[in-house]
Amino acid sequence: MMKTIIAAYSGVLRGTGSSILSALQDLSWLSKSKVEKQLQIISVLQWILTFLVLGVACTVILMYILCTDCWVIAAVYLAWLVFDWNTPKKGGRRSQWVRNWAIWRYFRDYFPVRLVKTHNLLTNRNYIFGYHPHGIMGLGAFCNFSTEATGVGQKFPGIRPYLATLAGNFRMPILRDYLMSGGICPVNRDSIDYILSKNGSGNAIVIVVGGAAESLNCTPGKNSVTLKNRKGFVKLALRHGADLVPVYSFGENEVYKQVIFEEGSWGRWVQKKFQKHIGFAPCIFHGRGLFSSNTWGLLPYSKPITTVVGEPITIPKIDHPSQREVDFYHRMYVSSLIKLFDKYKTKFGLPETEVLDIN
Numbered sequence: 001m002m003k004t005i006i007a008a009y010s011g012v013l014r015g016t017g018s019s020i021l022s023a024l025q026d027l028s029w030l031s032k033s034k035v036e037k038q039l040q041i042i043s044v045l046q047w048i049l050t051f052l053v054l055g056v057a058c059t060v061i062l063m064y065i066l067c068t069d070c071w072v073i074a075a076v077y078l079a080w081l082v083f084d085w086n087t088p089k090k091g092g093r094r095s096q097w098v099r100n101w102a103i104w105r106y107f108r109d110y111f112p113v114r115l116v117k118t119h120n121l122l123t124n125r126n127y128i129f130g131y132h133p134h135g136i137m138g139l140g141a142f143c144n145f146s147t148e149a150t151g152v153g154q155k156f157p158g159i160r161p162y163l164a165t166l167a168g169n170f171r172m173p174i175l176r177d178y179l180m181s182g183g184i185c186p187v188n189r190d191s192i193d194y195i196l197s198k199n200g201s202g203n204a205i206v207i208v209v210g211g212a213a214e215s216l217n218c219t220p221g222k223n224s225v226t227l228k229n230r231k232g233f234v235k236l237a238l239r240h241g242a243d244l245v246p247v248y249s250f251g252e253n254e255v256y257k258q259v260i261f262e263e264g265s266w267g268r269w270v271q272k273k274f275q276k277h278i279g280f281a282p283c284i285f286h287g288r289g290l291f292s293s294n295t296w297g298l299l300p301y302s303k304p305i306t307t308v309v310g311e312p313i314t315i316p317k318i319d320h321p322s323q324r325e326v327d328f329y330h331r332m333y334v335s336s337l338i339k340l341f342d343k344y345k346t347k348f349g350l351p352e353t354e355v356l357d358i359n
Contacts, residue, residue: 040110041290041299043103048298051137055172062173081173088170089190091162091199092180096148099182104147111255111300113143115150116308116344123158126196126242127204127312128233132225132337134214135252136285140305145206146182150307156204162195163206166280189236196240204245207233212281216271217359218253219260223341223350224357227334234330241317244329246310246337248356250348255300259284306348310340334358 065074087093107113121127131141144150145161152161164187170176185191187207195203208214210226217224237244261267267284275281289295293302313336318325341356 036106036109039103040106043106044110044299045290046103047107047142048137048300050175050178052298054178055169055175058174059172077173088167088176088180088186089188090194091191092183092185093177094160094183095181099146099148101147104143104149107147108143108149111139111143111251111302111305113140113150113305114307115144115152115155116306117155118309118340119311121156121159121204121245121312123202125312126201126240127159127245128196128237128242129161129204129206129245129247129309130233130333130337131206131208131247131249131307132210132214132227133218133223133249133252134208134210134212134226135218135249136215136256136258136283137300138208138252139255139300140249140252140307141206141208142182143305144307145204146184156309158202159204160202161204161206164192164208167191168278192236193240196236196242205242206247209233212275215283216268216275216281217260218256219258220254222253222357223345223354224359225337226359227337228358231326231330234333235321235326237315238318238321238325238329241315243312243315244333244336245312246333246340247307248310248337248341248344249305249307250344250350251303251305254303255305256285256287304348308340308344310336 062074062077065071129145131138141163144152145163152159160183162183162185164185165179167186167188169179170186185195185205192205195205209230211230214224214226217226234244236242259267261271271281271283286296287298287300288302289297290299313329313332315329338356338358345354346352
């Protein structure tokens with residue numbers, strides 16, 4: 001009996017059984033792949049919800065707690081908020097632990113996001129990175145410079161990146177602390193002046209130059225930047241002697257589809273009013289659904305985002321730069337950005353005839 005079982009077992013291993021085992025192994029691999037995909041979706045979804053609703057939700061919850069028996073908890077946090085109010089203006093409170101969370105690697109792999117280094121950056125200098133284009137949410141900017149998922153710390157050793165975003169986000173409870181932990185700071189003069197003048201060297205402020213105005217025109221297949229009249233960042237660079245670094249993110253505009261309102265339409269009028277008075281412009285956009293890429297939803301489409309960091313432009317320190325000096329270095333920056341785009345566009349899926357529109 002035992003010999004029969006052993007013989008049968010051997011036969012199974014030689015024949016059909018090995019195929020079954022192989023199939024089971026394949027099934028296991030597929031299951032692992034599916035689990036990883038779900039983790040990627042969850043990681044992106046949590047950031048999208050953070051971006052859209054965390055600040056408002058935490059404010060409402062805090063006000064609610066103040067009206068309950070647990071009001072002491074909310075009161076203590078509010079007291080801490082008052083005490084800590086100016087921290088975002090002084091470089092924030094970054095956490096390498098948060099920047100290295102495994103969830104950001106799943107976020108990276110969802111698209112995937114990639115960071116390309118073209119030149120070394122000296123640690124005895126400060127920098128202003130001009131990030132283009134804005135896209136709907138600047139997902140490439142966040143992944144590359146507010147986390148370590150793409151290895152920014154390894155590619156640029158000794159350089160501390162600070163992604164600048166709307167100052168209003170830092171008035172929101174909990175959200176402000178979450179943003180600061182990733183090295184995100186307010187995009188205002190006080191914050192930028194502090195980082196570039198009182199925080200030593202090796203700092204890199206990442207400014208999405210086009211801002212809300214640029215986000216209104218982002219759509220798949222379109223490579224255009226709002227830059228022609230954006231010169232404030234050049235003036236800041238001159239005042240601090242911070243080198244300018246053009247950065248272009250190929251694929252940033254591909255991850256969402258947007259309804260573009262024509263100039264003069266009521267929709268564009270509403271968007272511009274929001275932009276002027278609140279600082280951001282509401283967009284009507286959509287990505288894919290949570291459970292299917294064939295339905296609409298808030299999840300971005302899984303399209304590659306490749307962020308190329310260009311060659312730094314050496315900027316002299318001029319305490320009171322003239323308009324002529326600002327214009328000169330602005331033209332130099334625009335030229336450098338166009339050269340960067342033209343050099344790498346074919347490597348990342350664009351035709352040789354593609355032209356970067358400067359608006």
